[in-house]
Amino acid sequence: MSENQTSEPAVHPATKYRPFPTVGLSDRTWPGVTLDQPPVWCSVDLRDGNQALIEPMGMARKLRMFQGLVDIGFKEIEIGFPAASQTDYDFCRKIIEDGLIPDDVSVQVLCQCRDELIERTFEALVGARRAIVHIYNSTSSAQRRIVFGMDQDGIIDIARRGARRVKTLAAAYPETEWVFQYSPESFTGTELDFAARISNEVLAVWQPTPEHKAIINLPATVEMASPNIYADQIEWMHRHLTPRDSVILSLHPHNDRGCAVAAAELGQMAGADRVEGTLFGNGERTGNVDLVTLALNLHSQGVSPGLDFTRINDVVRMAEYCNQLPVHPRHPYGGELVFTAFSGSHQDAINKGLKDRKSHPDGVWEVPYLPIDPRDLGRTYEAVIRVNSQSGKGGVSYLLETEYGLSLPRRMQIEFAKIVQQEADETGRELTAVEILRLFEQAYFETGRPLAFRDYWASSRGDAGDRHTVEAVITNEGVEQRLKGAGNGPIAAFIDGLNQSLGLNVVIHDYTEHARGHGAEADAVAYVEAGIGDGKSTFGCAIDADIISASLEAAVSAINRALVDHQKVEGQRRSA
């Protein structure tokens, strides 16, 4: 047993946990609301995210994160808890003194409702053009009883004192444009009437107006219930905060139940104006709500989120560098694997969807299995399809086409996919595009035996009937042979000569070709499907600058493969 595990006897959860009570808001309106505009976004990466890191960010990482958040387009950024940590204090001073805060960006700092900490917070902010001072105290019944040992009035006193101190100090630093924010921390575990009462008491101290609003932030400090309950709590508060028109109602969901994104979305439907969270959901325990997911969920509904994730890989790298934590490969939108399909039917549908898209590139996005266009995030289609033993013809042919310009005919796709699948099964791993090309070359270009094509001369009479004559040089088991035949095309003429001189019964079932590359540099790619008599047909392929050479080589490639099959079948027949 690891040191993180204990060996408590199993108990029925009902003896230890209670279901979260419902809010009883029978006239809720949020279920019918559609989100059609983004909230005010506030990043708390540098505070809530940072306080949860194994190794909190130093100056270099903080500066990198701050710049990254500004580049994404955040206009409100909680930069730390300067009264608690010298690093946060120094960082706050640095970005103010070095003029690193753009004019349209407000920095926000967190502080407990304690006089000495509030004073230090204001010192940290001297010289800031605009700042949000965010104070909090815990309000839940559990925290009141266990941590503070106080009744509701005592807790309200802490908040009111803090609010007064903030107001007084703000007046002492008039060169900064101040915005005040209050969080009844552990809101989700707080009786709603008490949460409204304490918030309204703070608002009564601050006296916000519609022109100069205060922020009331309602944190799911711990996510304790399903998101519909959080939404009911928010709608209830939305109706009970006064004066509501002077308040920016803010959400701060954590992700303990894995529902923070849903909670934030339903909370906005329930009346919230603003959301605090972090990039990719870093934060205490299971994290804060992920702002990337929230923003791109809006994008996927046709609502511009006002945040720029057009270079999402850079954002991932920046977050990984600053947090020293990886972004999961399956993380929504940002994860390495989220625009990748391994399974055959998905690959096939994506392949068809992308082709369909080409015929109406400006229409509504409708590619199966891809909720948004990877290009919106600066990601490429090349990464969409990957191949392992779960893959089918769709993925394999997509890679051959996009990477190497080979458009296999449909029956050949099926034939070659089996070869790839066998290799993937044997190796038990993903195959790269280069490995797939190599398998293709081995299967179709390196057939080598018994026949090899050397050269040809073709002529045509130009009237009806057997107008093509082909003379060719081949080797059969290494021995050079000349042949001559006639037919209604160069391939037919070549096969006629081959059948005559080798005594074979080769039948051509299909022939396709396409150009690869452009202009004088273009090559011809030929695909031939051939069989021996009524035996199984197989494909061959060849590439050559000369289209007839490509066709005849492709025929030889198909015949070699067909002969191998034919010999196998003959051998089996003899031994049976």
Ligand SMILES: CC(=O)SCCNC(=O)CCNC(=O)[C@H](O)C(C)(C)COP(=O)(O)OP(=O)(O)OC[C@H]1O[C@@H](n2cnc3c(N)ncnc32)[C@H](O)[C@@H]1OP(=O)(O)O
């Ligand atoms: C949900 C959240 O994320 S909240 C933010 C959490 N982040 C942090 O705490 C990181 C930074 N914090 C710290 O470094 C420290 O807590 C400091 C420097 C701010 C304060 O340190 P200390 O005073 O030594 O300790 P501590 O935080 O435990 O404070 C305990 C006292 O403050 C009181 N207190 C705690 N929170 C608050 C608050 N929000 N407002 C007012 N008083 C508070 C407690 O009741 C306790 O009082 P007591 O000493 O009379 O029992």
Ligand SMILES: CC(C)C(=O)C(=O)O
């Ligand atoms: C300080 C508050 C807003 C917080 O981080 C929380 O409650 O999760």
Ligand SMILES: [Mg+2]
């Ligand atoms: Mg938090």
